[in-house]
Amino acid sequence: MLGNILLGMVIPILVGVWILRRNFKILVLYYPLGVAISSCINNIGFNFFWNILPNTHNQSFASLPMNIGIYPISGCLMIYAILVKGAKPWLAILVASLSLTLIEWLAKTMGHVIYFNGWNILWTFLSYLLPFVLAYGYSRLLRYIK
Numbered sequence: 742m743l744g745n746i747l748l749g750m751v752i753p754i755l756v757g758v759w760i761l762r763r764n765f766k767i768l769v770l771y772y773p774l775g776v777a778i779s780s781c782i783n784n785i786g787f788n789f790f791w792n793i794l795p796n797t798h799n800q801s802f803a804s805l806p807m808n809i810g811i812y813p814i815s816g817c818l819m820i821y822a823i824l825v826k827g828a829k830p831w832l833a834i835l836v837a838s839l840s841l842t843l844i845e846w847l848a849k850t851m852g853h854v855i856y857f858n859g860w861n862i863l864w865t866f867l868s869y870l871l872p873f874v875l876a877y878g879y880s881r882l883l884r885y886i887k
Contacts, residue, residue: 742803745793745795745803745804745806745807746806748811749804749806749807749810749811750806750807750809750811751806751810752810753810753811753814754809754810754814757814757815757817757818760818760821761818761821764821764825767817767820767821767824767825768817770883771813771816771817771820771879771880772813772814772816772817773813774813774816774875774876774879775812775813775815775816775817775872775876776808776809776812776813778816778876779807779808779812779813779872780808782868782872783804783807783808784801786860786868787800787801787804788800789858790858790859790864791854791855791856791857791860792854792855792857793848793853793854793855794852794853794854794855811841811844812841812872815837815840815841816837816872816873816876818837819833819834819836819837819873819876819877820876820877820880823880824880830877834870834873834874834877835870837869837873838866838869838873839866841869842862842866842869845862845865846862846865849862
């Protein structure tokens with residue numbers, strides 16, 4: 742569990758906050774969205790498609806560090822790349838999705854992630870792609886609300 746906390750929460754939050762320190766508005770607007778989306782997807786996934794170590798009585802507990810760390814921070818960094826750095830949206834979405842998929846593939850290879858009920862790395866990629874598309878859509882919506 743210490744590995745989940747350090748690699749899934751502490752390091753990503755420190756790196757993300759350092760990169761976004763001058764763009765605090767991105768954190769305030771997109772971090773809660775990332776937490777909400779990742780929590781929803783992981784709650785469904787733990788019941789039907791995957792498990793991660795360590796095993797706990799409440800399987801969602803093991804993913805809590807990632808739900809409040811690497812997942813929402815990676816979404817914030819993707820939005821930062823699009824809005825501040827001028828990255829092409831679909832390229833930023835693709836890079837963010839592939840990056841998280843690669844990290845999960847490494848965790849699966851090391852035996853920390855277990856798939857079942859037909860889940861595979863392609864479904865994992867799509868489960869990362871969808872939230873990033875939703876976050877980008879949310880950013881487009883916010884443009885009209887301002």
